[in-house]
Each structure stands twice: as structure tokens, then as C-alpha cells.
Amino acid sequence: MESKNNRSFVSWTRLKKSFYYASQGIAYTWKNEQNFRIHTSAAVVVFVAAQLLNVSAAEQALLAVSIGAVLCLELLNTSIEHITDLIIQTFDERAKIIKDTAAGAVLVFSATAAVVGMIIFIPRIVHILF
Numbered sequence: 001m002e003s004k005n006n007r008s009f010v011s012w013t014r015l016k017k018s019f020y021y022a023s024q025g026i027a028y029t030w031k032n033e034q035n036f037r038i039h040t041s042a043a044v045v046v047f048v049a050a051q052l053l054n055v056s057a058a059e060q061a062l063l064a065v066s067i068g069a070v071l072c073l074e075l076l077n078t079s080i081e082h083i084t085d086l087i088i089q090t091f092d093e094r095a096k097i098i099k100d101t102a103a104g105a106v107l108v109f110s111a112t113a114a115v116v117g118m119i120i121f122i123p124r125i126v127h128i129l130f
Contacts, residue, residue, distance in 0.1 A: 029078045036074045039110070043067040046117060053124045063120065066113035073106045 029036045046067065050060050080102040088095040 025075065025079075029075055033074065033078055035106070036071070036078070039067075039070050039074060043071070049121065053121065053128075055120060055124070059120045062116060066109075066116045070106065070110050070113050073109050077102045077106050 030040065046063055047060075049055075050063060055063070081099050084095045084098050
């Protein structure tokens with residue numbers, strides 16, 4: 001078997017495979033995790049609203065980073081849940097703690113992203129209404 005270190009700087013075949021496998025993970029999570037679909041749908045609404053309300057490029061970048069982090073945490077949470085289920089196949093309080101704290105991380109950052117969104121959008125909405 002050839003060592004990965006002996007290959008050229010970029011293996012386009014390996015690179016394409018890594019993107020394929022990553023997209024498979026995203027597709028699996030989309031199909032099987034309701035919260036990932038909710039967060040992704042909310043992201044679309046946020047980006048459309050940002051365009052309609054003329055949100056600055058810097059603020060849109062902040063929204064993108066916040067949304068990207070939430071989606072990444074959802075993917076990691078799914079991974080952690082599956083690893084836990086693979087290793088611990090019966091109920092175990094430690095497994096529950098592992099899964100609950102991973103879900104809690106998603107919740108904390110989702111709330112943070114919501115606060116970022118409110119800071120950006122509320123003044124614009126208030127300005128339109130009043």
C-alpha cells in the first residue's frame with residue numbers, strides 16, 4: 001500500500017473523494033436530523049431578509065459565520081450521537097450526558113446566533129415600522 005506522504009502535493013482524486021464523503025455526511029444529516037433542516041431553512045430566510053433589508057456586507061459575513069457555526073455544531077452533534085450509540089449499546093447515564101451536552105452546545109450557539117440576528121435585524125425592522 002502506498003503511503004499518503006509519498007504522493008504529490010495535491011491528489012485530485014483524493015480531494016474529490018473527501019468532498020464526496022463530506023457531502024454524504026451533510027446529506028445524511030439533512031435527511032435524518034430535523035433540527036439541521038430547521039436551522040438550514042432559517043438560514044435561507046435570514047439571508048433573504050438580509051438582502052431585502054440591505055444589511056451591510058460585514059454584517060452578512062457575521063451572519064454567515066454564525067449560521068455556519070450552528071450547522072457545523074449540528075453535524076458534530078450528529079456524529080457524537082452516532083459514536084456514542086456505536087460504543088454504548090444499552091442505556092448508560094454517561095452516554096446520556098455525552099449526548100445531552102453535545103446537544104446543549106448546539107443550543108447555546110443557536111441562541112448566540114439568534115442574538116446576533118436580533119442585533120442586526122431589529123433596528124432595521126423598527127426603522128421600517130416607525
